[in-house]
Amino acid sequence: MLGQCPSGEKIWLTGPAVPGDQVAFLRKGKGGAVLRILRETTGRIPAPCPHFEQCPGCNLQPLPYERQCELKASKIVETLRRIGGIKEYDWRGLAPSEEAYGTRNKLDVQVQGRQIGYTNGWELIPIEDCLLGNDAIREVLAGIKPLLTADHGIHRMMIRSDTRRDKILVLVRGTPAPPDLAEFCTRHPRITGLAQQAEKSAPWQQLYGDPRLEMHLAECRHEIHLDQFFQVHERQAEKLIRVAMDWLAEKPVQNVLDLFCGVGAFTLPAARLAEQVLGVDTFPGQGPFLRGDLSKGLPDDIRLHRVRWDAVMMDPPRAGMDKKLCKQLRDKVKPERMLYISCDPATLARDLARFCSGAVYRVDRVQGFDLFPQTTHVETLALLSRN
Numbered sequence: 001m002l003g004q005c006p007s008g009e010k011i012w013l014t015g016p017a018v019p020g021d022q023v024a025f026l027r028k029g030k031g032g033a034v035l036r037i038l039r040e041t042t043g044r045i046p047a048p049c050p051h052f053e054q055c056p057g058c059n060l061q062p063l064p065y066e067r068q069c070e071l072k073a074s075k076i077v078e079t080l081r082r083i084g085g086i087k088e089y090d091w092r093g094l095a096p097s098e099e100a101y102g103t104r105n106k107l108d109v110q111v112q113g114r115q116i117g118y119t120n121g122w123e124l125i126p127i128e129d130c131l132l133g134n135d136a137i138r139e140v141l142a143g144i145k146p147l148l149t150a151d152h153g154i155h156r157m158m159i160r161s162d163t164r165r166d167k168i169l170v171l172v173r174g175t176p177a178p179p180d181l182a183e184f185c186t187r188h189p190r191i192t193g194l195a196q197q198a199e200k201s202a203p204w205q206q207l208y209g210d211p212r213l214e215m216h217l218a219e220c221r222h223e224i225h226l227d228q229f230f231q232v233h234e235r236q237a238e239k240l241i242r243v244a245m246d247w248l249a250e251k252p253v254q255n256v257l258d259l260f261c262g263v264g265a266f267t268l269p270a271a272r273l274a275e276q277v278l279g280v281d282t283f284p285g286q287g288p289f290l291r292g293d294l295s296k297g298l299p300d301d302i303r304l305h306r307v308r309w310d311a312v313m314m315d316p317p318r319a320g321m322d323k324k325l326c327k328q329l330r331d332k333v334k335p336e337r338m339l340y341i342s343c344d345p346a347t348l349a350r351d352l353a354r355f356c357s358g359a360v361y362r363v364d365r366v367q368g369f370d371l372f373p374q375t376t377h378v379e380t381l382a383l384l385s386r387n
Contacts, residue, residue, distance in 0.1 A: 058374035072378040084349030094368035106160040320347025326354040
């Protein structure tokens with residue numbers, strides 16, 4: 001959390017503080033650690049999670065959910081103005097989540113001996129439960145924790161559920177796994193798969209069941225393999241996709257290019273609106289996709305360069321897009337419209353400024369979507385048009 005000293009100095013603080021609190025802190029290098037709260041912000045409420053004081057994840061819990069949404073909306077608008085110099089556009093507000101807890105279809109935890117939890121950067125913060133996970137995942141997590149022994153070799157565990165929350169996939173990293181884990185998974189009525197990876201770059205070994213989960217978004221079916229990326233909050237992602245498709249459908253589209261497409265959450269719905277769609281990603285799903293590395297620009301593939309793309313969608317990782325890729329889209333591909341989906345307002349603002357450089361493009365409208373309640377993270381959708 002970014003704090004400001006009476007002198008005007010700004011400093012990054014770690015600890016159980018929320019915007020509006022006045023705190024005492026201990027300097028640690030260029031940052032600081034909160035020691036105690038001197039005066040609470042107006043409207044502060046008790047955090048429902050017993051791990052809030054130590055766990056670094058859900059740092060907005062003491063704020064009423066309406067206040068969280070106000071902060072995230074302000075964050076988007078101010079970041080676009082401050083970093084991107086973007087001020088003139090149609091701001092559509094922030095779409096809140098219908099549920100403040102229990103929204104995530106995936107929990108990714110660290111493991112040390114008999115403890116599970118999240119790291120604050122230098123040590124594990126043990127937890128007994130995580131209120132962000134849906135009920136099916138939390139029930140499995142509670143069942144696995146007693147099976148952990150002091151001498152097993154796993155150090156990370158991911159538990160994910162399908163859209164209906166009746167199928168669970170358990171993924172562990174490190175070896176050996178606790179001896180009773182496989183038996184627990186085979187007997188559990190919801191667990192349909194267990195896989196193990198010795199280390200991050202190693203191949204997955206299927207220990208039990210099926211490595212796939214079936215997910216549904218915007219009336220499209222997606223098959224997710226192992227740790228393949230998928231939106232963690234399906235109901236909010238559904239809103240995001242439908243708004244994006246509504247914006248795309250405002251004008252006739254013939255050819256749509258979808259960059260960083262993943263399994264095709266936006267590609268497949270766009271296929272209903274356009275004559276031709278093509279998704280590009282390093283690890284794409286099944287469909288009208290092209291495997292390609294976008295980290296340093298557009299791949300040199302004839303399927304990309306022989307088509308006049310009149311609309312481009314992009315959903316890059318938190319780091320945003322490479323400068324070369326932005327320049328290629330702006331000066332070579334030259335689509336009439338672009339839809340940018342971002343999980344970081346700062347990199348979004350930077351990239352939008354690159355597109356708008358020289359008044360080549362303009363930002364027409366922006367809307368936020370809260371896919372990450374209780375945290376400072378927020379998803380943003382921006383529509384650009386060529387001048």
